[in-house]
Amino acid sequence: MLTDPIADMLVRIANASRVRHVSVNIPLSRVKLAVAEALERGGYVNSIVKKGKKVKKHFSLNLVYTEGGPKIHEVKRISKPSRRVYIKAQDIIPVRQGRGSVILSTPRGILTGEEARRDGVGGEALFTIW
Numbered sequence: 272m273l274t275d276p277i278a279d280m281l282v283r284i285a286n287a288s289r290v291r292h293v294s295v296n297i298p299l300s301r302v303k304l305a306v307a308e309a310l311e312r313g314g315y316v317n318s319i320v321k322k323g324k325k326v327k328k329h330f331s332l333n334l335v336y337t338e339g340g341p342k343i344h345e346v347k348r349i350s351k352p353s354r355r356v357y358i359k360a361q362d363i364i365p366v367r368q369g370r371g372s373v374i375l376s377t378p379r380g381i382l383t384g385e386e387a388r389r390d391g392v393g394g395e396a397l398f399t400i401w
Contacts, residue, residue, distance in 0.1 A: 274352060276300060281398055284310075288334055288343040299328040305381040306374060307332055308395070313372045313383045315343055315400060321376045349373070349396040359393040371401025 273279050280303050287295035297303055299321065307330065310316045317333040335342040350356040358375065363384045366373050373384035377394035387394065 275344045275348075276303060276388045277367050277383070277397060278351070279308060280306065281348060284332065284334070284343065288341040291336070291341065292334065294329050294331045296322075296329050296331045299323070299330050302381070304330060309374050309381045309383055310400070313400070314388070315372075315376075344400055344401055346400045348398045350398075356396045357393065358396045360388055360391045363388045367401045371399055373399050 276298075280297050283295050283297055284351055297307070304319070307316060307319050312333070317335055320333075321328070321330045322331060323329050323379060347390070358373075363373065363375075365371075374397045375382055375384060375387050375394040376397055377387055377390075377392045379390060379392055381397070382390070382392070382394075
């Protein structure tokens with residue numbers, strides 16, 4: 272049993288990116304799908320494809336690569352089930368001098384840091400990605 276399904280998703284994405292896989296399969300849940308959509312808006316994922324039936328539902332993420340290698344270099348979990356971390360809208364700062372993103376769970380859904388700052392909403396800081 273997984274205690275932190277978002278961390279499992281992030282590890283799958285980071286490992287697939289490191290070995291230069293074109294896509295990665297992730298078990299389907301609404302939260303993980305919302306995180307994947309935020310990654311797509313942030314430019315880290317090309318497309319999201321839902322697959323499977325009933326119990327075996329999953330989705331596939333097509334990862335983005337640049338000429339120098341993978342766009343995803345590292346993913347760091349911030350808020351965990353054992354320690355929740357919340358950020359106000361005015362406290363959201365750029366990650367890695369703007370080369371990365373922070374993903375937040377807000378009252379308006381899962382958003383990137385840029386979207387949350389623009390909309391003026393804070394929330395739980397899920398992870399950073401660069």
